Amino acid sequence: MLDFIKGKVITVKPDKIVIQTGGIGYSVKIPIRVSRYINRDEETQIFTSLIVKEESIEIYGFLESSERDLFEELIKIAGIGPKMAINILSTYDRETLYKIIDHEDIKSLSKIPGIGKKTAQRILLELRGILPSLQYEKDQKYDDILSALLNLGYKRLEAKEVLDKIYNNEKDEATIIRESLSILAGKDGK
Amino acid sequence: MLDFIKGKVITVKPDKIVIQTGGIGYSVKIPIRVSRYINRDEETQIFTSLIVKEESIEIYGFLESSERDLFEELIKIAGIGPKMAINILSTYDRETLYKIIDHEDIKSLSKIPGIGKKTAQRILLELRGILPSLQYEKDQKYDDILSALLNLGYKRLEAKEVLDKIYNNEKDEATIIRESLSILAGKDGK
Amino acid sequence: MLDFIKGKVITVKPDKIVIQTGGIGYSVKIPIRVSRYINRDEETQIFTSLIVKEESIEIYGFLESSERDLFEELIKIAGIGPKMAINILSTYDRETLYKIIDHEDIKSLSKIPGIGKKTAQRILLELRGILPSLQYEKDQKYDDILSALLNLGYKRLEAKEVLDKIYNNEKDEATIIRESLSILAGKDGK
Amino acid sequence: MLDFIKGKVITVKPDKIVIQTGGIGYSVKIPIRVSRYINRDEETQIFTSLIVKEESIEIYGFLESSERDLFEELIKIAGIGPKMAINILSTYDRETLYKIIDHEDIKSLSKIPGIGKKTAQRILLELRGILPSLQYEKDQKYDDILSALLNLGYKRLEAKEVLDKIYNNEKDEATIIRESLSILAGKDGK
Structure with a gap:
């Protein structure tokens, strides 16, 4: 749900920062080795992961x-x-x-x-x-399409086999997806 | 709770986009066939559905x-x-x-x-x-009133029967609602 | 947590409105009789109640x-x-x-x-x-203090008895609270 | 998750305030003795604690x-x-x-x-x-590093023993952390 927060860093602690956007200060837990790269009062983009538990909502943040x-x-x-x-x-x-x-x-x-x-x-x-x-299989586009096919429920082996046959970095994403889906749908005897 | 997000599209993947408004980047899951109609760096309105589970909050998004x-x-x-x-x-x-x-x-x-x-x-x-x-029964107004009556707990058959009797697109919504409610309240012997 | 939303009304249905502030459109459930007083494209303040369940977060809204x-x-x-x-x-x-x-x-x-x-x-x-x-006991200030004392855990009877003795609309809130707490603390043999 | 809210105070009750930022009014529970220091219509910063339960999300607020x-x-x-x-x-x-x-x-x-x-x-x-x-052990920096080491899972005694040996307020935080981690990792026979 929460991909990133872009705002002004208010406080920096070894394992936590507070970053403000609008009138809200968000407290974000960070890896200790990252705090030295974050400076108070600087505009920063933190890539975030929202962790929801029954009795807590926490934000973990990273520079990449x-x-x-x-x-x-x-x-x-x-x-x-x-x-x-x-x-x-x-x-x-x-x-x-x-x-x-x-x-x-x-x-x-x-x-x-x-x-x-x-x-x-x-x-x-x-x-x-x-x-x-x-780590990138071939390149970002190949990976994005592969992960989308996996999310749709296709097995990695099955999806890679089809993708490797038709993949070509010149083609645009939508075409590659359409072609893979029609082959995969056909392969399932559907 | 979350009807839509209007903002700048930051990243487009086959099954996910990131859209920014204020200092927050929201990650939104989308149907694969929709990603080809969404372009990076463009101001876009995404109609959303907030899915809350015990250990996750996710946003699903659609162009309509x-x-x-x-x-x-x-x-x-x-x-x-x-x-x-x-x-x-x-x-x-x-x-x-x-x-x-x-x-x-x-x-x-x-x-x-x-x-x-x-x-x-x-x-x-x-x-x-x-x-x-x-699919619209008659038109948007008829449908909105029917769904409000269903939400109030009236059966579809009962509500449609009364609505069909008094419905006329010239009347304003409030009048139609008031008339339906009084007939329905009367019909229940209340 | 969420006391009100001030924004532009985007859609009005008999039992639901969508109100936008910043880039976010919030969908708010309303009493049917209230929708006739809310107009599309108008800046409106809706007093809200956030209803959190295990698998849903909903907002209910009212004009007062x-x-x-x-x-x-x-x-x-x-x-x-x-x-x-x-x-x-x-x-x-x-x-x-x-x-x-x-x-x-x-x-x-x-x-x-x-x-x-x-x-x-x-x-x-x-x-x-x-x-x-x-309904106001005496006036808003009296009610606010009474409800604060109840929230602190004092019984209505006990709190009203003390409040009625010392209450005087000329005194400021802080003084009345301090006086009530010291009498109540004393009354509990503490 | 929510470190502070900076906004305009809309209402002040003995045990609750409403503070607005953007188009949202947040209702925040406060200690009774604090309400006298908060004035309506003033820009205020409230340090917050988000309390998440299965069926409620509440904000508690403090001036410090x-x-x-x-x-x-x-x-x-x-x-x-x-x-x-x-x-x-x-x-x-x-x-x-x-x-x-x-x-x-x-x-x-x-x-x-x-x-x-x-x-x-x-x-x-x-x-x-x-x-x-x-209460500060030595000073804010010492405390921040100590709490980060505790959060990493090291015992207070173990972490304080190492920190007391190498701590010197002239050194910057990152160096002290790196030195403590290498000694602590070594001490664990790892």
């Missing part, structure tokens, strides 16, 4: 939408809540985390406060499944 | 309020959640869907990802009951 | 804050939800409802759609307890 | 962020909800409350409406544990 997207993937993993996800991103940035996953570097993962060896192994397993979708 | 109304009718059908409803509207627009219902075209309905033959039949049944209310 | 306050009292009565409360206020305005209560006019109460004789009797009983607090 | 922070600590104590916390802060301001805790003054605590002797003793016990964190 790709880091916010990674945060939203992390909290889909069973056992990783917003607090643990922000700990992970407080300790390592996105690129470092990819390397840790690629090198199966359990030791670095378990340096994150609150993460023991067993949790580190489970996170490694789950992140391996997610990270490809967070 | 009638399509948003159809979406809100679809999600009242048991077994059809927002995701399935957006799949239906990603595959077919409103007019096509009416034809499919009128011609009891199960084959086309089951082309929608995630919808098998059995679900298609059930949707057909339920949609037949809803669609009349989404 | 006293009618909104009555609505919020009605929905505190067991068995009366927002829909029934808006039916009551769609059928009768505040003054008429007071007369109905004063004259114990069950017949008029049960003319409200969805309200049978038994419910009418129960509403009558409960409304008798509430209405005094909605 | 430190009083709001104390309110948010109080409601973490089992058995103290927002209503009781606002009663406590309606009866005593922050400084007086500190003295009451320091002097273990049960009598004053139980003067708060709704608080008997037993609850007073329990509150005393719990507040003793919280108050140090609300």
Whole structure:
């Protein structure tokens, strides 16, 4: 629901900022390593994730939408809540985390406060499944269409097989989507 | 609660846009077939439906309020959640869907990802009951008054019977409502 | 949380309006008898009540804050939800409802759609307890202080007894509150 | 989520104000002793706490962020909800409350409406544990870093031990955080 807040930074704490737009000051939780890049009284854009629980509504914020997207993937993993996800991103940035996953570097993962060896192994397993979708398959357009087909309920393998056959960066998005849908609809014997 | 958002489109993905008003960027899920009509950096009005769950608040958006109304009718059908409803509207627009219902075209309905033959039949049944209310009975004013009487708790048959007797497009809305209510209150032996 | 919305009326239906402020159009449910006093394209102030349920957030709106306050009292009565409360206020305005209560006019109460004789009797009983607090005891200041003392947890009888002793419209609110609290704290043997 | 509202005060009641920003009037519950410092039609900044329940969203407001922070600590104590916390802060301001805790003054605590002797003793016990964190350990920067380390999951003793070793007000926040995290990560044998 809430993609970003653009406003004036009012306060900066190691793990929280207050950013104002209109007459409202929003308090936003941030990864500790990010606070040094945010300055009081400056106009800033924070990419946000609205976390709704039965008795709380909180906003988590990031300087890049790709880091916010990674945060939203992390909290889909069973056992990783917003607090643990922000700990992970407080300790390592996105690129470092990819390397840790690629090198199966359990030791670095378990340096994150609150993460023991067993949790580190489970996170490694789950992140391996997610990270490809967070690194561009081919390019942004290909990825956007693939994720739309997955959201429609098609399996990754099925969607990629069709997309790889017809994908060509010259074609516009709408054409590629229409072609994929008609092949996929046909493939399902519908 | 949220009828529309008027703002500048920041990003357009096949199934999602980000639209900004004030300092806030709202992320809005849209039917895939609609994204080709939305352009980045353009001032746009999106008719919205706020979907509140225990652990999420999401916004679904449409270029026409009638399509948003159809979406809100679809999600009242048991077994059809927002995701399935957006799949239906990603595959077919409103007019096509009416034809499919009128011609009891199960084959086309089951082309929608995630919808098998059995679900298609059930949707057909339920949609037949809803669609009349989404196509104008006589005209907008007649429909608005009828839906207000239904919301007050009167049965469709009872309300239509009274409305058909006294309805005349020349009369203003308040008069028609007052007359219907007094007849309906009288008819209930109250 | 949401006391009022000031904005331009975009659409008026018998039981619903859309009012815009900033780039957001809010959809607000209203009593049917009120829609005739609201005109499209006019700047209007609507006094609101935000109704939060597990799977919905809705706004109910009124042209006067006293009618909104009555609505919020009605929905505190067991068995009366927002829909029934808006039916009551769609059928009768505040003054008429007071007369109905004063004259114990069950017949008029049960003319409200969805309200049978038994419910009418129960509403009558409960409304008798509430209405005094909605009609000014003495004046607005007296009522505001009385309701603040009740919110603090003091019984109506206890609070009125103290307030009646020290109340004088010439004194300012803060002084009256301080004097009442010190007497009440003393009376509790604290 | 909601740190403050800056706007024009529309109404002031003993325990509630309405403050407007943009076209929205927000109703905010305040401690009774604070209302005398708030004037109608004046531009005011209210530090807020958004209280989300299954069937309500309410805003509690304070003239100082430190009083709001104390309110948010109080409601973490089992058995103290927002209503009781606002009663406590309606009866005593922050400084007086500190003295009451320091002097273990049960009598004053139980003067708060709704608080008997037993609850007073329990509150005393719990507040003793919280108050140090609300009074500056050394200075604002030291406190912000300490609370960030606690939020990351480190124990207070462990975090304070490391922070006391390396803390020096000349160093900037980012450096102190980086140094503490590397020592803490090392200390955990990670």
